[in-house]
Amino acid sequence: MSQQGYVTAPPYSQSQPRMGGFSAGFGPPNSSLHYGHYGDPNSSHAAAPQPGLSKSTVPLGSSAPLGPLPPATHQVSQNNFQSGPSAAGQQPHRFQSPLPPNNTGPSYPPGSHQSQPASPNTVSTSCTTQLANQLNSMQINSYGPGAIQSSHTSGHPQQLPLTQHQMTLQPGPQIPPPANNFSGLCAQSSLPSIARQDGIPGSGLPNPNLQQLPGQTPGPGYHPQQANYGPQMAGSQLSYPGAFPGGPAQLSGPPQKKLDPDSIPSPIQVIENDKASRGGQMYATNTRGQVPPLVTTDCLIQDQGHASPRYIRCTTYCFPSSSDMAKQARIPLAAVIQPFAIVPQNETPLYVVNHGETGPIRCNRCKAYMCPFMQFIEGGRRYQCGFCNCINEVPPFFFQHLDHIGRRVDHYERPELSLGSYEYVATLDYCRNNKPPNPPAYIFMIDVSYRNINSGLVKLICDELKTLLDKLPREEQEESSAIRVGFVTYNKVLHFFNVKSNLAQPQMMVVSDVGEVFVPLLDGFLVNFQESRSVVNNLLDQIPEMFADTNESETIFAPVIQAGMEALKAAECAGKLFIFHSSLPTAEAPGKLRNRDDKKLLNTDKEKTLFQPQVNSYESLARDCVANGCCVNLFLFPNQYVDIASLGLVTMYTGGTLYKYNNFQLNSDSPQFLTDLRRDIEKKTAFDAIMRVRTSTGFRATDFFGAIYMNNTTDVEMAAVDCDKAVTVEFKHDDKLNEDSGALIQCAVLYTSVSGQRRLRIHNIGLNCSTQLADVYKTCETDALINFFAKSAFKAILSQPLKVVREILVSQTAHMLACYRKNCASPSAVSQLILPDAMKVLPVYMNCLLKSTVLTGRPEIPTDERAYHRQLVMSMGVADTQLFFYPQLLPLHNLDLKSDTVPAAVRCSEERLSEGGAFILANGLSMFLWLGVSTPPELIQGLFNVPSFAHISAEATLLPDLANPYSKKIKSIVERIQSQKPYTMKLMIVKQREQPEMLFRQFLVEDKSIHGGASYVDFLCCVHKEICQLLN
């Protein structure tokens, strides 16, 4: 964690060794295992290419991007809605814009959520007015920019005047002490009395008239709620089946006035405001320290010198200039880097720069790559590195004259001089053993034990692979994929298959010594699918029959990974294993596991052991896999505990993806599984990757979170990294930062492409620095903060009691807000809660994180589910964590059937549901269709082709394809939600007041959780109390 730190020292907190080059990291395969390899100044320096010394064989101007760089087309207007200082003199560059000038509407992709291209001014003004009205009524005051004591206040007309939220809450004695529940935090059940007026029109629906159903009890796995509901309208008594047994939290005496949920900052309002002001427009990355649109806002991004927010998002775009300031504010300084993020079709893909045999031009001292932060001097003969200030010679082949403002005349013709992101072709220096890599391979490894055969899963996989293997990823210019494929089946032993193209029949080789796995064949194991199609298809037909009579129920697991890794190693290539596995590996073999799940450990200091691997061998296996570029994708089909903390470890460390299908049923779960499998096989993936984050002087990367492995403190190793994986990097000061030069970050990822090319992908971003805390707060991005907090907390629970981790999260939230209050806000009564504008939804999101299944130790939540969520979140990007912690709740009953837009979401609270409504809720892993008891019959008819609510079957997991406007519209909304997400969400149909509703309600994250987590209002009160204590 940031300044206050978790109790144990972070593993990567040692001082950074001198920076070395990637090129030094690839000697013999084992060399990268040596700790501190990059710390040896001699080795890294000597092996690094010395561009200035090499004789250039590349003619001037031969840095050929893919495709010609087009001439200037138009001036790009700057969308600077931020009030931070803008870098003066930035010119739009001359790359072809994918958009015609002054046109953001028609060429916007059909996937746009933006429905209001009309005047953003009008929209934002009306939103502002509405919010201001509400706030006034609630005695929550909005302050204009003047309230911030900032050196950079802005009078930009489009900036919302609400720069902070101020509300009167009364902390102290009026807040009851926290209930003694699991979290020990923020559990007070009654609300502080808050002055407000009734009758304020809320934007949400009135509270549904939910009646208690007699005789209905909660099902197993759901505990009755112990406290009253959080935000509810005055006077309305919520009564829910089984949920409110009249515990201690029932209010006694005359009904108290409740805090209107509309009076506290709304995530939906923040999201919609940003959409209204910035959605559907072009965002040009031409200004250092510019805050991008929210991750939930659709816009067109144009690279003009800083990496697109699709690749890098930061917790703040203005770093405090000193570490003292950083300690005071406690705002984590972090970047969430998704280096291979997918960009929409209408945005320019990355150019590839080729500097020929000399390889990329790099600073002699810090090894940073040529980028827009290098300053050319002395007529263009030298350049000063923006990261370490070293003066370097310009290699002769790269020389170019400077223009009258000191810029190279070829500035706009070279991506590496004018763009935030681009790729370099890597030379042999950047390859293992100085040899060009072989194309990667995919190995399919199928558990053929009794259960998988019996359930039909093996046949399903084999049938599907026959068509999927035609969809292996390839470079755009290639006709077919260069990726080779291999096949293994296993139960207690391993079966390798020879599928060489000239064979009439596939051949099976059994490896029964699973203690010392070896690969029984090299020739014929990894093949080109096109060439071996008939033999492979023959094999896939035979596998289900081959094991049809099996009685074997025990399986191995670690030797399976070992075998796949050895096969890739023998073939001298990187690759992915696709393992389809169902059970706890209890067979006698390395990595054998026992069922060690123990609910008694919950809420004890030993709870953390449930998230640690059961045996050490998985960690060393993971290290070997990373060293050999072997990424492990795991598809799990468990019926009971399978110890995901152990099984998933190799997947996590190797940049793989974990999929889980509980109690897999062929009929209902196949679509979800097959879609996941197809997406994963088709995914653009970078193999054998190593990432390095360089910074300008004064700060450095100190901690890394993600599906990554680290042998030392600086090199982030990933056996593979795909478009959905993000690494969150934390920075710390080691000196003062200069306001003029800012804080510069360069992320370089060396990798092997799907066709076997060695490449470097470079992302550069510049942030501002300031001596004013207000500038730091003003440029914070709450979505990125939550991504950081989630990953750092989920990492910390491996070594610390969960209670401590939760307390740190609450305390850090309070500290950040108290520091703002103390240093940035205008003086006011202590009872006022003041939230900085950029962080006004931090409390609600933080509460969602605190209530997540990972941080909630309750016996009814399966341990595997928690370990699974933990693993998924560790590699998520900002968009995915935002949705995961604050699900989207979309009303379907007021749809405009003629329009193509997705309806605006409503807040995740029961308040927003209504008997006459239908809603979709999605968080990226789960999707629900909730139907009120009075859902309009025409909607029910349209969706399900049944006459009434009572006729709807909640068993279905897909909506039927019906030829009517309701069905088409809602199916298209479901597809739209799904299309941008890495995991396929299985649709669950939930009827109001029927059993599955209890599950659904866990996702209404603003409410008090059935597992005991605080409501948003309660949490806000709790944070406010902490802030008051800090201020006193």
Ligand SMILES: [Zn+2]
């Ligand atoms: Zn340098």
